[in-house]
Amino acid sequence: MKSVKLDDFEVERFMNITRNLHHEKPHQYEQVRIKDNGIVFILYNSKKLVYNENPQTVDLLSLIVNKKRTLCNKKQKTPNNSACNIQSYTYTIGSDETGKGEWFGPLVVCAVCTSQSENHKLQQLGVKDSKKLSLNQIIDLYHKIEKLGIKHEIIALKPFSYNKLYAKFKKDKKNLNHMLAYLHSKCITNLLKQLNTHDVVIIIDKFDSKKMNEYLKIDPEIKVIQESNGERYTPVATSSIIAKYHYEKILKEIEKRYNINTKKTKIEDIDKNILDKVAKTHFKNVQKYLK
Template identity: 55%
Template structure:
């Protein structure tokens, strides 16, 4: 069933920015954008009318990416169902890792002291600025599931609150702790932007960059720059520090529209904004992974044998440029 609503100019621009990574079709007359991306369907008209398919895939995308663009109105009954679905998805998220090895709640004393010292030193640097933007991604090294890129913008006072809320290097958190800290972050209304590229969208974008003679690092620089640029539009201050991790500065500068201070540093999760981005990204990775598993009735993990996956859905659940996938697909 198709639904529609009216967007103002600001909402239209935000919608265009947040959906540019999806697969676009040639728009018809009077249409500004036409999107059909593995069940995610939008048509934006020049008049500002947005028509969308009211299906699970589109609703999930709206709830995960477009809440700040427009309010997704539903009837009371649908709203209750949606609340039930969220609880169900959260339960699946917890259940997925119920039998996995648990990490200790605390690291060794020396590790804790080193982590604390590293965080304190990092906070001294970022305290000199009104805002700090940090970004991170997850899913880059996995052949299955999405690629999720997140950026957050925080003030000095928010960095202190985030640390108190449990934000730290996500590698020191187990899956259950990541979910709990994520909920704490959401309660604080921290400015953040997320791009969750499902495999279908990921493969389209990767092939586009490949055809232009570019590689995965160019694509990552583009995605990180995209979420950072969206945050810069929201911040009412030019006194902003941007922290990026491991990317070639030339690639980032190609896509970033800013004169803000930018530093590149390894182990970026020492900084609270980067650590926050990592936690949010990992939460969304598992959320999308659960959605893919439910939709295609498949269990996606490192133990699954690729030859047992139907080739018809392989580009919907896997990153096809990985050698083990390409070998099976072609």
């Protein structure tokens, strides 16, 4: 299934051209639902039109959509948020995580929901991948993002909680990617519950598409994009900044409480009795030390 955002004139043309096709009862948030001999159209209240790639459907669509515009294509990619299949949605949800590759400190997963106008404001602030920012820049941007009131969901697992959850997944013969998919899905679905529309596209910084699809149980009509370097999209970059801010904040709390500097202290210098409270114990260097 593909989609395109219609303008008022195109909606009117759509209504006229499809009036003799078989109409089904619209679902929630839908204005029109058509299924007729392989032709499928779903028009949402937001004016987003979802359609199948049946040749007859495409022929009808060419009569509806302004020929000067390009229909959104899943393979189209352009820098930042300029891909048409991103701009054609009312909301964009982006998710990212920080801390999965560090043996010390927490794991923080964050998902952000933005409108197109909020994306523009975030771009003006200078939001970009947190890996390209200094810690001071991250702190400054985080507070500016907070002032904008951007919808977001965070799951921050301190090492003790992380280790318990990881052990649970391992017991079920699952790995870290299963756990990440579960956490990302939880943040994303919590955001979706706050929206009164399905006119949203979800962008996830790709780590394991198969496992993500296994855990993300949402309406199949909602578009999900999993891309490497997903931080090029403003909502994902915003998630990376929020996640990194909370990661550093929690890490500082851990270091203060246990009187250690995880970035300078060797693992052998940490008391084994507190290791599960400061470190991710399934990491090979931690396992080696614990033996």
